[in-house]
Amino acid sequence: MEIFNIHHPMNNLQFNDPVVLAMGFFDGVHLGHQGVIKRAREIAKDRGVKLAVLTYDHHPSIVYQQLSSHDKRYLTLDSYKMALFESLGVDVVFKISYTYAFQAQSPQSFVDDYLCRFNAITVVAGFDHTYGSDNANMHLLPQYVKNRFTVVEVPSLDIDGKKVSSTRIRKNLDDGHIDTVNRLLDRPYVTSGTVVHGFARGRELGFPTANVEHSEYQWLPSIGIYVVQMQIGDQTYGGMASIGRNVTFGDTHPITVEINLFDFNQNIYGEDVQIKWLHWMRGEVKFTGVDALIDQLKQDQINAQNFLGNL
Numbered sequence: 426m427e428i429f430n431i432h433h434p435m436n437n438l439q440f441n442d443p444v445v446l447a448m449g450f451f452d453g454v455h456l457g458h459q460g461v462i463k464r465a466r467e468i469a470k471d472r473g474v475k476l477a478v479l480t481y482d483h484h485p486s487i488v489y490q491q492l493s494s495h496d497k498r499y500l501t502l503d504s505y506k507m508a509l510f511e512s513l514g515v516d517v518v519f520k521i522s523y524t525y526a527f528q529a530q531s532p533q534s535f536v537d538d539y540l541c542r543f544n545a546i547t548v549v550a551g552f553d554h555t556y557g558s559d560n561a562n563m564h565l566l567p568q569y570v571k572n573r574f575t576v577v578e579v580p581s582l583d584i585d586g587k588k589v590s591s592t593r594i595r596k597n598l599d600d601g602h603i604d605t606v607n608r609l610l611d612r613p614y615v616t617s618g619t620v621v622h623g624f625a626r627g628r629e630l631g632f633p634t635a636n637v638e639h640s641e642y643q644w645l646p647s648i649g650i651y652v653v654q655m656q657i658g659d660q661t662y663g664g665m666a667s668i669g670r671n672v673t674f675g676d677t678h679p680i681t682v683e684i685n686l687f688d689f690n691q692n693i694y695g696e697d698v699q700i701k702w703l704h705w706m707r708g709e710v711k712f713t714g715v716d717a718l719i720d721q722l723k724q725d726q727i728n729a730q731n732f733l734g735n736l
Contacts, residue, residue, distance in 0.1 A: 426511045428518045430482070433527035440544045444477035444517060445469035448550040450591075451480055453500035454509040455610050457551060457582040457589040462513045464579055465549040472546060477517040478510055479543070485523045498644040500594060505615065519543060532557030536569040549577040584609060601647040603705045613654070613701035616643050616682075620696045623681065632722050634667070634683035635693055637700065648680065652704040652729040655684055657696050662686045665729040666700065669709040685722075687730060704732050 431438070447465035451458045462478065469476040482503070486492060501509065510518060521527060521539075530538070535557045540548055548570075554563055561569070563578045570576060582589045589609050597605045598614070606614050616639055623636035635655070639645060646668060653666040664686035684700065706728055710721070 426507070426515055426518065428507065428520060431519055431521045433521065433524055433530070435538060435542065439542050440517075442517075443472075443474045443544050443546045445472065445474060445547045445549065446477045446479055446519075446540065446543055446545040447515075448479045448548060448554055448556075450485060451478070451501075451506065451510075452484075453591045453594050453610065454506060454513075455589055455591065455594060456584070459513065459611065460582055461549055461551050461579045462510070462515065464577060465547070466514050468547050468549065468577065474546060475516040476514055477519060477543065477545070478515050479519045479521065479539070480506075481521050481523040483523060485528070488523060488525050488528050494641070498642050500591060500598075500614075500644050502617065502640060502643060505617065529558050532559055532561035532565065533569050536566070540570075541573060545574050547575045547577060549579060551579050552581055595644060598644060598646050601649050601705050601708070603646055603651060603702050606646075607703070613703055614646070615699055615701055616645060617697065617699045618643070618682070620693045620698060622694065623683065632685045632719075632726075634685050635698070637682045637684060637698060639682060645682065646702055646705075649708050650706045650725055651702055652706060652732045653684060654701040654703060654733075655686060656699040656701070657693055661701075662689050663729070663733040664689070665706070665725055666702070667709070685726070687726070687733075703736075704729075 429438075445465045445468045447462045449458060449461060451462075454462075462476075465478075466476050484492065484497065484499075487497070507518065519539075548566070550563055552563055555561060556566075563576070566576045587593065594606050594609050597603075597609070603614060618637040618639040620635045621638045623634065648669045649667075651666045651668070652663075654661050654663050664684050666682065666684045668680065668682050670680055682700075706725060
Protein backbone atom coordinates (compact mmCIF):
# COMPACT_ATOMS: atom_id res chain seq x y z
CA MET A 426 0.00 0.00 0.00
CA GLU A 427 1.37 3.41 -1.02
CA ILE A 428 0.95 6.36 1.36
CA PHE A 429 1.28 9.94 0.13
CA ASN A 430 1.61 12.63 2.81
CA ILE A 431 0.22 15.86 1.38
CA HIS A 432 0.40 19.45 2.62
CA HIS A 433 -1.84 22.17 1.19
CA PRO A 434 -1.38 23.52 -1.41
CA MET A 435 -0.57 20.40 -3.37
CA ASN A 436 1.48 22.41 -5.93
CA ASN A 437 2.16 20.43 -9.10
CA LEU A 438 1.48 16.91 -7.86
CA GLN A 439 -0.54 14.89 -10.35
CA PHE A 440 -1.44 11.22 -10.06
CA ASN A 441 -1.74 9.39 -13.35
CA ASP A 442 -3.24 6.05 -12.35
CA PRO A 443 -7.06 6.20 -12.24
CA VAL A 444 -8.56 5.37 -8.84
CA VAL A 445 -11.84 4.91 -7.07
CA LEU A 446 -11.55 7.23 -4.08
CA ALA A 447 -13.14 6.74 -0.65
CA MET A 448 -13.22 9.94 1.44
CA GLY A 449 -13.35 10.29 5.21
CA PHE A 450 -11.35 10.77 8.39
CA PHE A 451 -12.25 7.19 9.37
CA ASP A 452 -11.25 7.37 13.05
CA GLY A 453 -12.07 3.91 14.38
CA VAL A 454 -12.63 2.35 10.93
CA HIS A 455 -15.99 1.14 12.27
CA LEU A 456 -18.70 -0.74 10.37
CA GLY A 457 -19.97 2.48 8.76
CA HIS A 458 -16.48 3.38 7.57
CA GLN A 459 -15.94 -0.17 6.37
CA GLY A 460 -19.16 0.09 4.35
CA VAL A 461 -17.81 3.15 2.52
CA ILE A 462 -14.45 1.52 1.78
CA LYS A 463 -16.01 -1.80 0.74
CA ARG A 464 -18.41 -0.02 -1.63
CA ALA A 465 -15.45 1.79 -3.18
CA ARG A 466 -13.54 -1.50 -3.39
CA GLU A 467 -16.40 -3.15 -5.28
CA ILE A 468 -16.47 -0.32 -7.83
CA ALA A 469 -12.67 -0.36 -8.19
CA LYS A 470 -12.74 -4.09 -8.86
CA ASP A 471 -15.48 -3.70 -11.44
CA ARG A 472 -13.59 -0.89 -13.18
CA GLY A 473 -10.22 -2.59 -12.94
CA VAL A 474 -8.51 0.31 -11.13
CA LYS A 475 -6.84 0.93 -7.79
CA LEU A 476 -8.70 1.63 -4.57
CA ALA A 477 -7.59 4.85 -2.88
CA VAL A 478 -8.53 6.56 0.38
CA LEU A 479 -8.43 10.28 1.08
CA THR A 480 -8.00 10.88 4.80
CA TYR A 481 -6.41 13.32 7.25
CA ASP A 482 -3.46 13.24 9.62
CA HIS A 483 -5.35 14.68 12.61
CA HIS A 484 -8.84 15.64 13.80
CA PRO A 485 -10.35 18.21 11.41
CA SER A 486 -12.10 19.69 14.47
CA ILE A 487 -8.73 21.00 15.70
CA VAL A 488 -9.13 23.72 13.04
CA TYR A 489 -12.62 24.66 14.22
CA GLN A 490 -12.40 24.67 18.01
CA GLN A 491 -10.29 24.20 21.12
CA LEU A 492 -10.36 20.55 22.16
CA SER A 493 -9.80 19.14 25.62
CA SER A 494 -6.86 16.77 26.10
CA HIS A 495 -9.41 13.93 26.24
CA ASP A 496 -11.11 14.91 22.97
CA LYS A 497 -7.76 15.18 21.17
CA ARG A 498 -7.42 11.41 21.48
CA TYR A 499 -8.05 8.89 18.70
CA LEU A 500 -9.81 5.55 18.43
CA THR A 501 -7.18 4.43 15.93
CA LEU A 502 -3.67 5.83 16.02
CA ASP A 503 -2.20 6.46 12.59
CA SER A 504 -0.14 3.28 12.15
CA TYR A 505 -3.06 1.06 13.17
CA LYS A 506 -5.47 2.92 10.91
CA MET A 507 -3.12 2.42 7.97
CA ALA A 508 -2.92 -1.31 8.79
CA LEU A 509 -6.74 -1.51 8.84
CA PHE A 510 -6.91 0.23 5.47
CA GLU A 511 -4.48 -2.28 4.01
CA SER A 512 -6.52 -5.18 5.44
CA LEU A 513 -9.56 -3.77 3.62
CA GLY A 514 -7.77 -3.87 0.28
CA VAL A 515 -6.75 -0.22 -0.04
CA ASP A 516 -3.95 0.33 -2.59
CA VAL A 517 -3.23 4.04 -2.12
CA VAL A 518 -3.70 6.47 0.79
CA PHE A 519 -3.72 10.24 0.25
CA LYS A 520 -3.13 11.54 3.78
CA ILE A 521 -3.67 15.30 3.92
CA SER A 522 -2.54 17.59 6.72
CA TYR A 523 -5.82 19.22 7.73
CA THR A 524 -4.92 22.88 8.17
CA TYR A 525 -6.95 26.08 8.19
CA ALA A 526 -5.70 26.84 4.67
CA PHE A 527 -6.90 23.45 3.45
CA GLN A 528 -10.28 23.87 5.13
CA ALA A 529 -10.67 27.44 3.82
CA GLN A 530 -10.56 26.52 0.13
CA SER A 531 -13.85 26.61 -1.73
CA PRO A 532 -15.67 23.35 -2.47
CA GLN A 533 -14.93 23.93 -6.16
CA SER A 534 -11.21 24.28 -5.47
CA PHE A 535 -11.26 21.09 -3.40
CA VAL A 536 -12.77 19.18 -6.32
CA ASP A 537 -10.53 20.76 -8.95
CA ASP A 538 -7.25 20.74 -7.03
CA TYR A 539 -7.59 17.47 -5.16
CA LEU A 540 -10.19 15.01 -6.39
CA CYS A 541 -9.49 15.62 -10.07
CA ARG A 542 -5.71 15.63 -9.61
CA PHE A 543 -5.98 12.35 -7.71
CA ASN A 544 -7.41 11.06 -11.03
CA ALA A 545 -10.59 9.80 -9.39
CA ILE A 546 -13.08 8.17 -11.72
CA THR A 547 -15.53 7.60 -8.85
CA VAL A 548 -15.65 9.22 -5.41
CA VAL A 549 -17.38 7.41 -2.55
CA ALA A 550 -18.21 8.88 0.87
CA GLY A 551 -20.70 8.65 3.69
CA PHE A 552 -23.90 10.68 3.48
CA ASP A 553 -22.66 13.12 6.14
CA HIS A 554 -19.19 13.80 4.71
CA THR A 555 -18.38 17.51 4.28
CA TYR A 556 -15.60 19.41 2.51
CA GLY A 557 -14.47 22.95 1.70
CA SER A 558 -15.02 26.32 3.31
CA ASP A 559 -18.79 26.27 2.92
CA ASN A 560 -19.07 22.90 4.69
CA ALA A 561 -20.50 21.52 1.46
CA ASN A 562 -22.15 18.11 1.69
CA MET A 563 -22.34 15.04 -0.53
CA HIS A 564 -25.67 16.15 -2.07
CA LEU A 565 -23.88 19.18 -3.55
CA LEU A 566 -20.79 17.35 -4.79
CA PRO A 567 -22.14 16.55 -8.30
CA GLN A 568 -22.59 20.26 -9.08
CA TYR A 569 -18.88 20.86 -8.42
CA VAL A 570 -17.82 17.69 -10.23
CA LYS A 571 -19.49 18.77 -13.51
CA ASN A 572 -19.65 15.21 -14.88
CA ARG A 573 -15.87 14.65 -14.64
CA PHE A 574 -16.37 11.59 -12.41
CA THR A 575 -19.20 9.80 -10.70
CA VAL A 576 -20.26 10.31 -7.08
CA VAL A 577 -21.54 7.57 -4.77
CA GLU A 578 -23.14 8.52 -1.45
CA VAL A 579 -23.30 5.73 1.15
CA PRO A 580 -26.30 5.96 3.52
CA SER A 581 -26.19 5.78 7.31
CA LEU A 582 -25.64 2.39 8.94
CA ASP A 583 -27.79 1.87 12.04
CA ILE A 584 -27.38 -0.72 14.80
CA ASP A 585 -29.94 -0.94 17.61
CA GLY A 586 -31.81 1.93 15.98
CA LYS A 587 -28.88 4.35 16.24
CA LYS A 588 -26.27 5.52 13.74
CA VAL A 589 -22.87 3.83 13.88
CA SER A 590 -20.40 6.68 14.41
CA SER A 591 -17.04 7.47 15.95
CA THR A 592 -18.82 9.76 18.42
CA ARG A 593 -21.06 6.90 19.57
CA ILE A 594 -18.04 4.61 20.00
CA ARG A 595 -16.17 7.19 22.07
CA LYS A 596 -19.18 7.59 24.36
CA ASN A 597 -19.50 3.83 24.78
CA LEU A 598 -15.79 3.59 25.64
CA ASP A 599 -16.21 6.32 28.26
CA ASP A 600 -19.20 4.44 29.68
CA GLY A 601 -17.38 1.09 29.81
CA HIS A 602 -19.61 -0.51 27.16
CA ILE A 603 -16.81 -2.37 25.40
CA ASP A 604 -19.13 -5.13 24.16
CA THR A 605 -21.17 -2.53 22.24
CA VAL A 606 -17.98 -0.92 20.92
CA ASN A 607 -16.83 -4.25 19.53
CA ARG A 608 -20.16 -4.79 17.78
CA LEU A 609 -19.91 -1.35 16.15
CA LEU A 610 -16.35 -2.12 15.03
CA ASP A 611 -17.02 -5.77 14.08
CA ARG A 612 -13.74 -6.58 15.83
CA PRO A 613 -12.23 -6.14 19.30
CA TYR A 614 -11.20 -2.63 20.24
CA VAL A 615 -7.40 -2.43 20.12
CA THR A 616 -4.87 -0.18 21.85
CA SER A 617 -1.10 -0.32 21.73
CA GLY A 618 1.66 0.65 24.13
CA THR A 619 4.95 -0.28 25.75
CA VAL A 620 5.47 -2.48 28.81
CA VAL A 621 7.11 -0.41 31.57
CA HIS A 622 7.95 -0.84 35.25
CA GLY A 623 5.21 -0.25 37.81
CA PHE A 624 4.97 -0.60 41.59
CA ALA A 625 5.02 -4.44 41.46
CA ARG A 626 1.94 -4.64 43.69
CA GLY A 627 0.37 -7.28 41.46
CA ARG A 628 3.34 -9.58 41.93
CA GLU A 629 3.12 -9.14 45.70
CA LEU A 630 -0.56 -10.13 45.53
CA GLY A 631 0.15 -13.23 43.44
CA PHE A 632 -1.18 -11.61 40.24
CA PRO A 633 1.84 -10.14 38.42
CA THR A 634 0.93 -7.51 35.85
CA ALA A 635 2.40 -5.96 32.75
CA ASN A 636 2.08 -2.19 33.07
CA VAL A 637 1.37 -0.81 29.61
CA GLU A 638 2.15 2.84 28.92
CA HIS A 639 -0.04 4.28 26.18
CA SER A 640 0.30 7.34 23.97
CA GLU A 641 -1.47 10.42 25.33
CA TYR A 642 -3.39 10.41 22.03
CA GLN A 643 -4.87 6.91 22.50
CA TRP A 644 -8.53 6.79 23.53
CA LEU A 645 -8.71 4.24 26.35
CA PRO A 646 -11.75 2.40 27.71
CA SER A 647 -13.12 3.72 30.99
CA ILE A 648 -11.89 2.73 34.44
CA GLY A 649 -12.74 -0.90 35.19
CA ILE A 650 -11.71 -4.54 34.98
CA TYR A 651 -11.75 -6.22 31.55
CA VAL A 652 -11.13 -9.51 29.78
CA VAL A 653 -8.35 -8.96 27.25
CA GLN A 654 -5.94 -10.61 24.87
CA MET A 655 -2.45 -9.17 24.52
CA GLN A 656 -0.26 -9.63 21.47
CA ILE A 657 3.50 -9.75 22.03
CA GLY A 658 5.31 -10.20 18.76
CA ASP A 659 3.50 -12.99 16.94
CA GLN A 660 2.02 -14.55 20.08
CA THR A 661 -1.32 -13.75 21.73
CA TYR A 662 -2.09 -14.39 25.40
CA GLY A 663 -5.33 -14.18 27.35
CA GLY A 664 -5.65 -12.26 30.56
CA MET A 665 -7.50 -9.65 32.59
CA ALA A 666 -6.80 -5.94 32.66
CA SER A 667 -7.30 -3.13 35.12
CA ILE A 668 -7.66 0.48 34.08
CA GLY A 669 -7.70 2.48 37.29
CA ARG A 670 -6.00 4.27 40.12
CA ASN A 671 -5.30 1.32 42.46
CA VAL A 672 -7.65 2.97 44.96
CA THR A 673 -7.23 0.20 47.55
CA PHE A 674 -3.69 1.53 48.07
CA GLY A 675 -4.55 5.25 48.08
CA ASP A 676 -6.69 7.92 46.45
CA THR A 677 -4.09 9.95 44.56
CA HIS A 678 -2.53 7.47 42.12
CA PRO A 679 -2.54 8.23 38.38
CA ILE A 680 -4.58 6.04 36.04
CA THR A 681 -2.60 3.01 34.89
CA VAL A 682 -3.24 0.07 32.56
CA GLU A 683 -2.17 -3.23 34.11
CA ILE A 684 -2.53 -6.64 32.44
CA ASN A 685 -2.39 -9.97 34.28
CA LEU A 686 -1.68 -12.66 31.67
CA PHE A 687 -2.74 -16.23 32.40
CA ASP A 688 -0.16 -19.05 32.40
CA PHE A 689 2.59 -16.59 31.54
CA ASN A 690 6.04 -16.08 33.07
CA GLN A 691 8.30 -13.99 30.85
CA ASN A 692 10.17 -10.73 31.25
CA ILE A 693 8.58 -8.43 28.66
CA TYR A 694 9.76 -4.98 29.81
CA GLY A 695 10.25 -2.76 26.78
CA GLU A 696 8.00 -4.83 24.50
CA ASP A 697 5.57 -2.95 22.25
CA VAL A 698 2.25 -4.75 22.63
CA GLN A 699 -1.32 -4.65 21.35
CA ILE A 700 -4.27 -5.13 23.67
CA LYS A 701 -7.62 -6.44 22.47
CA TRP A 702 -10.37 -5.32 24.84
CA LEU A 703 -12.93 -8.13 24.81
CA HIS A 704 -15.36 -7.72 27.71
CA TRP A 705 -16.08 -5.45 30.70
CA MET A 706 -16.34 -7.41 33.97
CA ARG A 707 -16.76 -4.82 36.74
CA GLY A 708 -15.87 -1.35 37.94
CA GLU A 709 -12.93 -0.42 40.15
CA VAL A 710 -13.58 -1.05 43.85
CA LYS A 711 -11.79 0.28 46.93
CA PHE A 712 -11.42 -2.83 49.09
CA THR A 713 -11.15 -2.77 52.88
CA GLY A 714 -7.94 -4.79 52.80
CA VAL A 715 -5.53 -6.83 50.70
CA ASP A 716 -7.26 -10.15 51.47
CA ALA A 717 -10.57 -8.90 50.08
CA LEU A 718 -8.78 -7.68 46.96
CA ILE A 719 -7.06 -11.04 46.45
CA ASP A 720 -10.39 -12.89 46.80
CA GLN A 721 -11.92 -10.64 44.14
CA LEU A 722 -8.95 -11.09 41.81
CA LYS A 723 -9.32 -14.85 42.08
CA GLN A 724 -12.97 -14.56 41.06
CA ASP A 725 -12.08 -12.14 38.26
CA GLN A 726 -9.58 -14.68 36.95
CA ILE A 727 -12.21 -17.43 36.92
CA ASN A 728 -14.70 -15.16 35.14
CA ALA A 729 -12.13 -14.05 32.56
CA GLN A 730 -10.94 -17.58 31.85
CA ASN A 731 -14.54 -18.73 31.40
CA PHE A 732 -15.14 -15.90 28.92
CA LEU A 733 -11.98 -16.71 26.97
CA GLY A 734 -12.85 -20.40 26.97
CA ASN A 735 -16.16 -19.62 25.27
CA LEU A 736 -14.68 -17.50 22.47
